[in-house]
Amino acid sequence: MHVRRDVDATRSGWWLDEAASAGRENLDPVHVARYDDKEDAGAAAEVDLLVEVGLRRDGTIVDLGAGTGQLAVTVAPVCARVVAADVSPVMLAQLRAKVAAAGATNVDVVQAGFLSYEHEGAPADVVYTRWALHHLPDFWKALALQRMRRSVRSGGVLRLADIAYSFDAADAPARIDAWRATLPESGEGQWVRSDVDDHVRDEHSTFTWILEGMIERSGFRIERAERSADGFQVAYVARAV
Secondary structure (H helix, E strand, O other): OOOEEOOOOOOOOOOOOOHHOOHHHHOHHHHHHHHHHHHOOOOHHHHHHHHHOOOOOEEEEEEEEOOOOHHHHHHHHHHOOOEEEEEOOHHHHHHHHHHHOOOOOEEEEEEEEOOOOOOOOOOOOEEEOOOHHHOOHHHHHHHHHHHHHHHEEEEEEEEEEEEOEEEEEEEEHHHHHHHHHHHOOOOOOOOHHHHHHHHHHOOOOOEEHHHHHHHHHEEEEEEEEEEOOOEEEEEEEEEEO
């Protein structure tokens, strides 16, 4: 396993501290240790999709916000190189252990985020991110998406899945209360109502019409947009133009 670290570029005082914005749960060893039990990334289906839309056997995928590495380990057998990047040292420890256990020698582990990852080598076929971009406020999402475009080849793909709101702002209170009502008050190893409270209050999920505008202004053309029936999850396939 080849392990890299991020490029520690000198930034002005206004530059966002990504590690501090990673979400407190992602810096919590207890949460991270049980993350795979709580959240299934559907990695096998995602890999099938990525191959369908353009991930080549001799190609590269960059997984930003790779977390514990569910996608990175699953995709490694079908391409030449995987770059798995995350800002959380706790997530990275789990990721490195999983990569080593899988014997995935073509996975580079990088301590970096959307705003600090510096791509090296041939442009990627795919830039992938799942449930991570919402940690950035919208200004920083726009910068992150432009950086992702620079990492991927022309004709390559952005696969972005996240919590985003595909309903009108006026409907938000009722829709969020309805979302909360589908979850239990408490319980181990599952999503509970306080998770919704924390997410909506403290994190930076945005409306799909804002997110889609940023994706397209960054040099991608949205080919697929999958929105959940409850209006809270979205997944895009966007082609680099």
